[in-house]
Amino acid sequence: MSGARLDLEGVTKHFRGLRAVHDVSFTVPAGAIHALIGPNGAGKTTIFNMIAGVFAPNGGVVRLDGKAISGLRPDLICDAGVGRTFQLVKPFKGLSVLENVTVGALHRKPRLAEAQDSAAAILSRLGLYDRRHQLAESLTLPDRKRLEVARALATEPKLLLLDEVMAGLRPTEVDVMVGFLRELNQRTGLTILLIEHVMRAVMALAAEVVVVSYGEKIAEGTPLEITRHQGVLDVYLGEQEEL
Amino acid sequence: MSFVRRLAGNAPPRILWSLAILLALLLVAPAVLGKYWLSVLILILYFAFVGQAWNIMMGFAGQLSLGHALYAGLGGYIAAGLYFHYGIGPWAGLFAGVAVAVLAGAIVGYLGFRFSLAGVYFALLTIAFAEFTRLAFDHWQWAGGSGGLFLKVEHATDIVNLRGGPVLFYYVILALAAGAFILCRALLRSRLGQYWLAIREDAEAAQAVGVPVLRCKMIAIVISAALTALAGVWNAFYYNNLFPETAFAMGRSIEITLAPIIGGLGTLFGPIVGAVVLTGLGEAFTDLGDVLRIPGIKQIFYGLALLVIVMYRPAGVWPWLANKLGLTERQS
Numbered sequence: 001m002s003g004a005r006l007d008l009e010g011v012t013k014h015f016r017g018l019r020a021v022h023d024v025s026f027t028v029p030a031g032a033i034h035a036l037i038g039p040n041g042a043g044k045t046t047i048f049n050m051i052a053g054v055f056a057p058n059g060g061v062v063r064l065d066g067k068a069i070s071g072l073r074p075d076l077i078c079d080a081g082v083g084r085t086f087q088l089v090k091p092f093k094g095l096s097v098l099e100n101v102t103v104g105a106l107h108r109k110p111r112l113a114e115a116q117d118s119a120a121a122i123l124s125r126l127g128l129y130d131r132r133h134q135l136a137e138s139l140t141l142p143d144r145k146r147l148e149v150a151r152a153l154a155t156e157p158k159l160l161l162l163d164e165v166m167a168g169l170r171p172t173e174v175d176v177m178v179g180f181l182r183e184l185n186q187r188t189g190l191t192i193l194l195i196e197h198v199m200r201a202v203m204a205l206a207a208e209v210v211v212v213s214y215g216e217k218i219a220e221g222t223p224l225e226i227t228r229h230q231g232v233l234d235v236y237l238g239e240q241e242e243l
Numbered sequence: 244m245s246f247v248r249r250l251a252g253n254a255p256p257r258i259l260w261s262l263a264i265l266l267a268l269l270l271v272a273p274a275v276l277g278k279y280w281l282s283v284l285i286l287i288l289y290f291a292f293v294g295q296a297w298n299i300m301m302g303f304a305g306q307l308s309l310g311h312a313l314y315a316g317l318g319g320y321i322a323a324g325l326y327f328h329y330g331i332g333p334w335a336g337l338f339a340g341v342a343v344a345v346l347a348g349a350i351v352g353y354l355g356f357r358f359s360l361a362g363v364y365f366a367l368l369t370i371a372f373a374e375f376t377r378l379a380f381d382h383w384q385w386a387g388g389s390g391g392l393f394l395k396v397e398h399a400t401d402i403v404n405l406r407g408g409p410v411l412f413y414y415v416i417l418a419l420a421a422g423a424f425i426l427c428r429a430l431l432r433s434r435l436g437q438y439w440l441a442i443r444e445d446a447e448a449a450q451a452v453g454v455p456v457l458r459c460k461m462i463a464i465v466i467s468a469a470l471t472a473l474a475g476v477w478n479a480f481y482y483n484n485l486f487p488e489t490a491f492a493m494g495r496s497i498e499i500t501l502a503p504i505i506g507g508l509g510t511l512f513g514p515i516v517g518a519v520v521l522t523g524l525g526e527a528f529t530d531l532g533d534v535l536r537i538p539g540i541k542q543i544f545y546g547l548a549l550l551v552i553v554m555y556r557p558a559g560v561w562p563w564l565a566n567k568l569g570l571t572e573r574q575s
Contacts, residue, residue: 052451078453086451092444094509103441106434107453115434155452 003031003191004065004081004158006051011060011070013046013215020046022215023060028159030065031189033181035196035206035223039235043215044195045087048161051193052084053077064159078107083157085148087164087195091136097123098132100147104154119154126150126180141168146177153184159191166198178204211235250425252432258570269417273410281409285481287522288416289474294502294514295423296470301500302509303427303436304463305443307362310351310369311471311499313376314344316490318472319479320386323394326480328385332404333476341472347372348468349461356460370493377491391486394479405480412481419477420515423470427511430466439463443509471499505552507559516561524548 006028013021021043028034036044050057053074062070069080083104092100101119102112109115123129126146131139136147145165152160162181166174178201185192196202202209202223209226211219213235219226226232251259273281293315300306321343322336351372355365381389400407405415430436438459441449450456479485489495506517524545532541556563565571 054447073455074447074450075453075455078451084451086448090445090448092441092448094444095440099437099440103437103449103454104452106437110434112432112434112437115437151448151452 081158083152290518310373315475318475344472352464507561
């Protein structure tokens with residue numbers, strides 16, 4: 001498992017005249033961790049959905065290691081090496097925790113026994129091993145977030161898209177997740193793009209941050225640069241009125 | 244042997260022993276049982292078999308079909324028609340019957356799944372296909388039209404043409420039910436089976452982890468239709484008559500769904516347990532009706548019993564029973 005480079009080139013998406021994402025371009029180099037931030041409704045999840053193949057962009061192209069993947073079906077994009085979590089978690093509720101992750105593992109390991117072994121290994125790294133026989137619907141929200149990450153990792157992605165996996169976690173739990181992701185990234189070189197509102201996590205993980213507002217990219221840079229960027233401050237805090 | 248071992252997987256030995264004993268008992272049953280009890284057992288096995296077939300679609304892949312009479316009817320009609328008109332025996336005819344049913348299933352499935360009809364809308368599509376096939380058969384003279392298609396009743400056993408008494412049909416349906424059980428067990432322990440469960444739970448999340456959703460759903464409906472068509476062939480040669488009004492009836496479709504729903508959707512033992520419970524209740528209430536001499540009392544009690552089971556065991560009888568027997572490793 002190693003990371004893949006992600007390129008968005010002028011990606012645009014309209015929903016019946018509503019301009020959800022307009023002409024967004026950015027690059028995440030192989031093995032890097034970048035964050036995508038912006039106010040609610042800025043189009044972050046729409047960008048994720050275009051990368052993951054839920055919808056095809058109206059314009060522009062998404063490339064994974066140089067190969068265009070935009071417009072492919074989600075299962076083929078998973079095939080190409082993109083793993084994603086859902087902001088509103090989507091566990092397979094009626095299945096056990098182990099079965100949830102096994103489904104992901106079966107993608108690369110068609111034999112059930114091998115897929116179960118690899119799922120169990122991922123669960124223990126995320127601290128869910130003891131709950132492997134519980135139904136997913138019985139998990140608490142933080143555990144469901146962990147399950148989302150585990151299931152996506154089981155598909156052995158080269159690029160991991162994390163949609164607000166820290167939301168709802170306590171600060172100590174955020175630190176654990178941050179530690180896990182950083183270790184994962186360092187050990188495997190997995191490329192990670194995260195949508196995150198928890199700035200503690202963004203600051204700790206992301207080498208670079210892309211800021212979107214009203215569907216457009218308004219800034220890009222290191223976390224430190226972003227916190228000093230006037231456009232970003234305007235978007236988040238409201239424009240300063242002249243006194 | 245390795246196939247058997249893989250099939251057994253992590254099943255507890257006492258389950259395997261119980262199944263072996265059950266199979267042995269079922270194999271010697273015709274020698275012991277009288278005519279009546281044999282006919283009850285035949286009914287149980289029939290419902291266990293079609294229930295298993297329907298369960299693949301609804302219980303595993305989560306796609307509600309309320310038109311499975313379509314596949315049973317097509318299978319039965321094609322095989323019976325070929326025998327009636329050209330003397331082609333059912334062992335050959337079943338291939339034609341299954342092929343036609345599979346084609347019908349593929350058409351229903353493609354229309355429904357390609358255009359993302361979900362839940363009740365998909366169910367309506369399945370009903371529509373069964374209904375207009377019923378109307379078509381009403382007017383199709385080759386198949387006997389609305390007057391029905393009749394096979395000559397013969398008592399001499401003729402395995403080649405599937406003619407004979409109840410014992411022959413008993414062993415055939417036993418083989419089918421056992422085969423379907425083993426097939427479903429193997430499917431559930433395969434990648435395809437796990438993918439079905441994922442689709443049932445959340446198709447979007449399944450697709451995001453690489454599940455080719457449309458293809459998996461198509462395979463589910465095709466396997467389900469093929470098995471149901473086999474049940475239809477068996478049914479036609481067992482009862483020796485076919486009418487569009489019953490073969491493609493809504494009631495026939497509903498009947499197919501009951502055993503797995505009562506027994507436990509998506510479980511391997513559900514259709515079997517459900518078939519035992521339903522057939523048992525049906526026979527008991529028929530007897531009660533005969534004793535009380537009140538017309539319609541059977542249907543009322545039968546309906547009430549189903550109501551009580553669904554109210555108190557909404558997940559079905561088997562999951563509850565399995566829990567009582569300590570056979571489940573999942574915790575809730």
